[in-house]
Amino acid sequence: MLRHVRKLKVAVVGAGYWGPNLARNFAASPDWDLVAICDRDDERARALADRTGAAVEHSVDELLDRRQIDAIAIATPARTHADIAMAALSAGKHVLVEKPLADTVEAGRRMVRAAQQRGLILMADHTYCYTPAVVKIKELIENGELGDVLYVDSVRINLGLVQPDVDVFWDLAPHDLSILDFVLPDGLAPDGVTAQGADPLGSGRSCVGYLGLTLPAGALAHVHVNWLSPTKIRQLVIGGSRRTLLWDDLNPQQRVSVFDRGVDLQRQADMLGDSSRRKAAQISYRLGDTWAPALPEYEPLGRMVAEFAASIREQRPARTDGGAALRVLAVLEAAQRSLTQGSRCQSVTRPEPSLEVVG
Amino acid sequence: MLRHVRKLKVAVVGAGYWGPNLARNFAASPDWDLVAICDRDDERARALADRTGAAVEHSVDELLDRRQIDAIAIATPARTHADIAMAALSAGKHVLVEKPLADTVEAGRRMVRAAQQRGLILMADHTYCYTPAVVKIKELIENGELGDVLYVDSVRINLGLVQPDVDVFWDLAPHDLSILDFVLPDGLAPDGVTAQGADPLGSGRSCVGYLGLTLPAGALAHVHVNWLSPTKIRQLVIGGSRRTLLWDDLNPQQRVSVFDRGVDLQRQADMLGDSSRRKAAQISYRLGDTWAPALPEYEPLGRMVAEFAASIREQRPARTDGGAALRVLAVLEAAQRSLTQGSRCQSVTRPEPSLEVVG
């Protein structure tokens, strides 16, 4: 990367849980100049600004008025994302938004449209798409190492913070959904979504959630998210026609394993219409080697802020652009509908993916 | 146990995968005299008979005609259970049936009714209900150690044999469902059942399956069964209002763990109608000790055949009686319906549990 390029100026809005991580990475980036921290809670903003050498702003309006910036990064509650983003886009700023992009597809769509109309970058901080493991998984799928994707099972459970505003689907599933959008050959494009949730504590929102996505060609993706689990599990299995992959994010010694193990079904022309007994005879099992690729070590958020800068400079959509974020929102909304309809399978409206083209 | 009691005579029908386990345990039991092995495949029957000191019969009719027996144990394909059981009950024999009891609720109901009318024992071989771990789990729930059951998550995945006749739900989920029936305070009595399955290999039946059960009082039980997983997992989490339990059946050093860890929600009268922010403030987290009870070691099938004998002698329903088996079948059938209706939640007809009273 050429160092003589001017650094881009960015402000971080929201100094709560996630904002400090963004601020730290912008501050450490060769691409970025962290100009300001903006938070209604002045003390919180001040503390973060002190640690990162940035100025403090109390409101987004003041921020946009007073600071010469290229971009803002939004790390506020999801229901406030759209308003802040729209203000920033109107002011001609590029926008990075913490996941989920917005709290409705409709709001997200407005954001995407506004960015598109002004030729600005709108990017979601789908952090996992910048981890060494997920990048490797995408590569393995692209190279055909797994064959066709047959099923996906993702478990993300923990004794987590019960959020005041969102349920466990909106809090945790964006991780799984954005990963699927990134690694699946066709992105996140389920034919249908079913959801089941439980609120056994009476907290007013689902704390335990299950999400089923019917993918094209009969494949099924399933996601289990849970705030109440005493054990922490973060595992993703991708079953392929050639090999099966396990990503165990809590096993630093072997995060990604590829199993040359599986069930094969020989389907031959002359077998059609045959009895199940003979069909069974055509099933065979592979019990081959296991292989765990070495993964490079780097901080995903560092890569993420670099991608934000690169997409601005190169005037191209970011890896996790608004379109990707909309596809995640569309699934979350379909899940919400399924929850209220006895887990009935819901179709997913294509959230106009063609929109995300930077002029 | 009094040794002078006459041994009961039993024959095992079916010498395939499971029959040999039953035969071995009957042969080793002080309660039972294994009289005969019956299988259409004479060679298979002969081999098993030789190992267990039993005679051989080619058909159930011949068996019932020629042998003085008190009971038969059926370990044939599920679709044949009902006919064999009905013949044996008609002949006045007590009957033990490998899970699932039958391939439809209707067939199971006929079996239960026939046994009831003749005052005979009909028992399902729900083997897991005789394991040290499950017996301990039931005890912990009964003693209130877990508090109210808030959610259940069961995973039973493996590179398993794709069965020629049944899908993964009928093959594996009876384990999970019979365990739930045994340990839950009210047995297996879900308000609704949703199911999602995938057959990514085109084998003609689901190889990957997810089952959601809405339990009374807002609790949710979820079961993941899978024949295609490269890794083997058998884990059951039972989240309670006081503590949470994890049964990891593949960790012989710590099968059952009880976590004094969880989320508490203080619901106070004056909080009603309050803002979510104040509600959130009432959530607290316990991060207490973990405790793994020592488990005795014994062979579950030995306990199971002993229970069969005891229920016959004491003229009382067995631990895993026909009623328990019917409740499992009712859920499997509801799941089947849900599969064909886009995962829509299905209600479960109470399968006449009052029937199972031995005259």
Next chain:
Amino acid sequence: MLRHVRKLKVAVVGAGYWGPNLARNFAASPDWDLVAICDRDDERARALADRTGAAVEHSVDELLDRRQIDAIAIATPARTHADIAMAALSAGKHVLVEKPLADTVEAGRRMVRAAQQRGLILMADHTYCYTPAVVKIKELIENGELGDVLYVDSVRINLGLVQPDVDVFWDLAPHDLSILDFVLPDGLAPDGVTAQGADPLGSGRSCVGYLGLTLPAGALAHVHVNWLSPTKIRQLVIGGSRRTLLWDDLNPQQRVSVFDRGVDLQRQADMLGDSSRRKAAQISYRLGDTWAPALPEYEPLGRMVAEFAASIREQRPARTDGGAALRVLAVLEAAQRSLTQGSRCQSVTRPEPSLEVVG
């Protein structure tokens, strides 16, 4: 294998802990005809004979007098091995002996000599050398996959039975030592042996033991054996100049892992005499992939009795012949000496390995 070859006749001496395993495998073998079980405890002998279709003998003398046998298998306490084996060899029988071969090198040497003089097979039941994992490890080392062996660390700890006659070294370390003898390019030929033991319960013998072996070329092998550990561990690490191998015998899903990971030291001529700082600069780290080879599944004891038969028929030393067993005894004796001399390193007398040549 040619089935028309006459089956060899064998008797098992000792029906305690290990004898039944040998008897079961001889009985199931196409190579062997299990003729008799011999044990002073008639009831124990009878029970085993009944299960395996063999006759019963009360003493070795009667056995050798009355039975037409080709070979005996000895599974009695170690201190009795030599007498029984010498009697059998004198009677012209081939001999298989449970580990350890004898309770002294001297006794073992007599056995080896007697077998050699009469052209009979003397073989030790070093069972682990017939497991899929150990066979694979030997193959990997032979093929140069690991490079030169730099260090070996073996841990075999458990809550085990405190033996009445032998300490933890003689009980457990023969496993580790026989494995090393089998897989190391030069066999078990340490330059020196140090041992440290503890008897914290005052049982009269070491219950916790550590064994250090200095191997040729500066390599070190270390063995930890322990009867008192609450956790069960069976792990062997073999560090090589190219790759490092981990055998975790209690992880059925990934028993053998090969790590392309390690420390490299560039030693260049012009570096000699250089400062440690520059030396350090020449150290580099490889963080490559991990690979877990698929292992076949078979019963090691089945392979072991097949090897016994093959070595008799082919008149060649068995894989785990008397010479291998003597090398194990020589290390155990050196360890015993080290224990009584403040862990001082002891040299190991070569136990005449050239002896074991079948005429």
Next chain:
Amino acid sequence: MLRHVRKLKVAVVGAGYWGPNLARNFAASPDWDLVAICDRDDERARALADRTGAAVEHSVDELLDRRQIDAIAIATPARTHADIAMAALSAGKHVLVEKPLADTVEAGRRMVRAAQQRGLILMADHTYCYTPAVVKIKELIENGELGDVLYVDSVRINLGLVQPDVDVFWDLAPHDLSILDFVLPDGLAPDGVTAQGADPLGSGRSCVGYLGLTLPAGALAHVHVNWLSPTKIRQLVIGGSRRTLLWDDLNPQQRVSVFDRGVDLQRQADMLGDSSRRKAAQISYRLGDTWAPALPEYEPLGRMVAEFAASIREQRPARTDGGAALRVLAVLEAAQRSLTQGSRCQSVTRPEPSLEVVG
């Protein structure tokens, strides 16, 4: 803690690997005012000073001349500790030293004596003694939960940096030894020490090391340290007469487990002189519950710098004072001697523990 107490002023000497951790914790501490960073490498010092708001000094002499400080913290190579510490003590400063305290017992003794004579605090940064796990282990031993300590086995292996100046014993074993000194009822007071090391890479120093300590009353402590292991293990087992404890530092979900499991030996007066067979009959096994205490979460280094301040203010020895550090050095030196004498057991001179009394 009273906030009106004057903050103590400290400088950190050494801005390499460990210094930044110390600096960060001093900077964040309410007890300390981090005044300066001192390193020969000005750039390194500057970078650390910038991050922590401290000034920069190029040499210790300049530091002591120009800065008003109460204490210094030394994080330089071990061979330089003594000179820097002596200079600081002469200048009347309290001293904290990264482990190991010095590179010889003799040097350490001089430091302890100098501190004592001037009534200054000399403290070793034995970080592990401030971790929640080790504090809990000490508490469990003190409360008698484990009974008498029968054996200790510690494994600390990793693919670690081969150090240019010290071998693996001096690099890693101070962790294990300082933990033992802290948790054992009588501190680290072995009767003898044996060591075995290997340098399979020809790096000029041991990269694989085993250390055996004979503790009073027949107990044995063993330490395995290794820079070349492809897998990372940090496990400590403490076998007690009542229970056994396992600390698995890499299992965040269950770091400390207490097993009510073990071997009991009934030693009765009338048993003395009895045969081993009857002795064996008196051995019994407990297979009780496992218990994993919840551990608080805090940063150990924060506690450590707080203890440094408290010991200065209260004019009392620190938890990990010079005496503790000397006991660690004495074992390391005995190990060095054992290495050069064929692993022969070496006695450990008591390193004048009575010295460490603050006037």
